[in-house]
Each structure stands twice: as structure tokens, then as C-alpha cells.
Amino acid sequence: MKNETPNGPTRWACEALRLMRGAEAEMGGERRSVGAWADRYRNEVARRRRWPEIRKFAWFAAALLQRQMPGERFFRRAEAFTDAFRRRSDVNAKTVRRLLRGLGYRWGAAEGARIVLAARAVAASPAFDWSDYVSRAEAEAETGFGGDPFLAIKGVGRKVRDFALSLFSESYCAVDVHLRRVLRRVFGLEGRDYRTAERFVRRTAAACGLTPGAVDRTLWHFGRGVCGATPRCGECPLAERCGSAAGGSD
Ligand code: SF4
Secondary structure (H helix, E strand, O other), X not given: OOOOXXXXXXXXXXXXXXXXXXXXXXXXXXXXXXXXXXXXXXXXXXXXXXXXXXHHHHHHHHHHOOOOOOHHHHHHHHHHHHHHOOOHHHOOHHXXXXXXXXXXXXXXXXXXXXXXXXXXXXXXXXXXXXXXXXXXXXXXXXOOOOOOHHHHOOOOOHHHHHHHHHOOOOOOOOOOHHHHHHHXXXXXXXXXXXXXXXXXXXXXXXXXXXXXXXHHHHHHHHHHHOOOOOOOHHHOOXXXXXXXXXXXXX
């Protein structure tokens, strides 16, 4: 069957997500269904929301530095920040530069430190509270949360801010290369415009009774584990209905 290109949510989108959840995907040497991986994400978000504020900051700041780098690098950076930031005074230029140099931060330690210190200034302001921030972000997720104080930091755009928020809220998604590939092959969504892809994820989530985060994680694990640069169409549960089957290209 030819792929459908939904201008709005379709029954096919929900069916495709259901089929994707049943596929098997490997990560870190562990093999689970895509659905199990996506469900684990939900638990991780809930767990992170209970973290101490300094640890939340470490992960959030690490996410703000994410710019088209392999996902694995993010977790290394987040763990390094977590280990180094035990109190707010640990978040200083010398420490952040040292960490970023050690991690080989592609965009330069000085540039990365500038963003982290600007984020620290936001989080350290007397008016800032993480719970309030996430609540407000969720209330304004559909409209983009343009008043987010982190968006005022030079070098922090919607895409990277959404990725940072997706670590703490299911109302946000992180569109990356894996999502784009699946959106193109399965749903015919062409182009690299972030807002188009993000809106598609939101509409699909609303139509299928899911959160944007759940849709994002399903597409991500499916794109990483099954519909990769070299797609495994022979073992894909969507093969009979996917117009890109066997001919998929990255
Ligand atoms: S291109 Fe292949 S692996 Fe990807 S969704 Fe279609 S059938 Fe599945």
C-alpha cells in the first residue's frame, strides 16, 4: 500500500505506531520491543522529575549543548555534569570548560561554557523554580512556550530547548535524524523543517491518545533499531503497508 501523507492525523498513523511498538529493537546490548523501550522512557521522565535541582540542571544544561551530535554523546555529557555539579558553585567557567574539553565538545569549550553559565544564571534567579518551570512549559507546549527564559540564551533555539524539556516532560519531543527518517519513509513527510515534524508528532499524539513524548520515543527506537540507515524491512511489521519497504534509503 502506498504511504499516506497526513495533513492531519490519520488512522494509519495510529496503526503504524501500534505496529512499531511490537517490533524488536536493540540498544546498549539489550533487546526489547519498541513499546517496552518507549514505556521505559515514561518511567525515566517521572524519575528525573524527582531528582534534586542541581542534577536536573546538570542534565538540562547538557541537553542545551546538543547540536546534531550522536545521542550517546549527550548521555556522557549529562553524566559528567552530574558527577561534577554537586552544588551551584560547582557550575563555573573553569569546571565547565575542563569538562567540555575532556569530552571533546565539538562546538568549543568556551562556547559551551557560555551557554551553561547563562543557563545557570536563569536557574539561579530567585524567581526560578523547576516545578513551576516545567508546569508552565507543559501548559504552553502547544504554542511553543516562547516566553521560556532559556530561549533568551544566544545559541539556544526551539529544537534544542524542546530536547532538554523532553527529558522532564512527556509534552515535548526531540526531532532528530531517526525521527526524520521514519517520518519520511512511513508517512511521506519530506523536508527538514523542525516545526513541521514537531507539529506532526503533536497531531499524531492527540489523535492516537498518546503523549508527544510517547510518539517521539516510539518513532525514535523504531528508527534507530528497525528502520535505520539500512532498513530491516524483512523483519518489519509495517512492511506490507510501507511504500518504502525494501527500497528505503537514508
Ligand atoms: S522502510 Fe522498511 S524498515 Fe522502514 S518502515 Fe518501511 S518496511 Fe519497515
